[in-house]
Amino acid sequence: MAGLGLYFQPWVSGPLAVAVETAVLAPATRVLAVNGRIAALHSIDVRALVGGTLADVSVTEGDSVERDEVLARIDSAAQQAMLPQAVAGLDAALVAQAQATDTFARTQTLGPNVARTALEAAERAVQSAGQEVARTTALVDQARVQLGNFTLRAPMTGTVLSLEVEPGQSIAPTTLLMTIADLDHVVVETDVDEAYATRIRTGLPAVLQLMGEPTLLDGRVTSVSRRVDAATGGLAVELGFHAPVIAPVGLTVTVNIIVDSVEAAITAPRAAIHSGESGDAVFIVRDGTAQRRPVSVIDWPAARLIVIDGLAPGDVLILDATGISDGQAVRVGAP
Numbered sequence: 001m002a003g004l005g006l007y008f009q010p011w012v013s014g015p016l017a018v019a020v021e022t023a024v025l026a027p028a029t030r031v032l033a034v035n036g037r038i039a040a041l042h043s044i045d046v047r048a049l050v051g052g053t054l055a056d057v058s059v060t061e062g063d064s065v066e067r068d069e070v071l072a073r074i075d076s077a078a079q080q081a082m083l084p085q086a087v088a089g090l091d092a093a094l095v096a097q098a099q100a101t102d103t104f105a106r107t108q109t110l111g112p113n114v115a116r117t118a119l120e121a122a123e124r125a126v127q128s129a130g131q132e133v134a135r136t137t138a139l140v141d142q143a144r145v146q147l148g149n150f151t152l153r154a155p156m157t158g159t160v161l162s163l164e165v166e167p168g169q170s171i172a173p174t175t176l177l178m179t180i181a182d183l184d185h186v187v188v189e190t191d192v193d194e195a196y197a198t199r200i201r202t203g204l205p206a207v208l209q210l211m212g213e214p215t216l217l218d219g220r221v222t223s224v225s226r227r228v229d230a231a232t233g234g235l236a237v238e239l240g241f242h243a244p245v246i247a248p249v250g251l252t253v254t255v256n257i258i259v260d261s262v263e264a265a266i267t268a269p270r271a272a273i274h275s276g277e278s279g280d281a282v283f284i285v286r287d288g289t290a291q292r293r294p295v296s297v298i299d300w301p302a303a304r305l306i307v308i309d310g311l312a313p314g315d316v317l318i319l320d321a322t323g324i325s326d327g328q329a330v331r332v333g334a335p
Contacts, residue, residue: 014329015288016329016331017332018318018332019320020319023307023317027263028261028267029260029262032256033255033257034255035190035254037250038187038247038249038253039187041185044156047175047177050146051172053170054168055075055167059160060160060163061160065180070151071153074150074152079147083147086143096132100128100129104122104123104125156182163177164176186247186249188208188239190239193235200235202220202222202224204221204259205258208253208254209253210252211253217241221237223237223238266307268307271321273295273297273305281294282295282307288330293310293315294310
């Protein structure tokens, strides 16, 4: 009976069942996945050059506008009154200039019969009158330009993306009136964590997916900021589409930037990598035991990592290194 008891011990477990895969060489890519948003490549915030009360607004949000099209008008009654005053001043200056010119001409005809001081005085009067004409001409031009500032015109052809004011509102030159954007040319704006800032460069290919759309779109990195935001640790990145895209500004876009692509590499699930004081390692199955194998991997925010050293094609890799020890008896099967 004692011998039977030693032989039959149901509490002693057999080899640990582990899930495995065979290491193979295959194409591999390193992809950085981030979220971005649609933005207009060209947009302008419209502000007035003068303050006042908005007399009318000619557009609504979503309207298409052409360059120089009237957008709004500011009450210009006071400025309109100033223009005739400036013109009247110019007319008076022109009359004075004509009189001074005639006087100087008559004085010259007197020749030696006129005192030299009188001739010089007549000449100075002509110069002074000319200066006054120049001054009042500038005042008229300024009044006309200022009057034109009371009419707001579109600085570009595009779409009224947002409208922030309404008729009757009092505005200042600092007041944002509206934003006009060219929605025929949109890009994706996103931030990349500073840990990967040195890996991102212009020209990298990307796969883009608009929120709510199943189609994957090709794109590329078109702009990379040269400054990391100290507050967020993010690096601003802009991406363009290979083909024109119609999408609303602000729409979320899933962005997969292809940082690196190799024709043949061995990859391993992140869970298969055991990191310790002695470095990274995996466990392979050989002769019914788990054998620790030091490896070098490219650390990257992905489910699978590229193994650059330590694994060879044909190695049987344990997919989850949790709780595995070197030399432990194992069997291939569902854990």
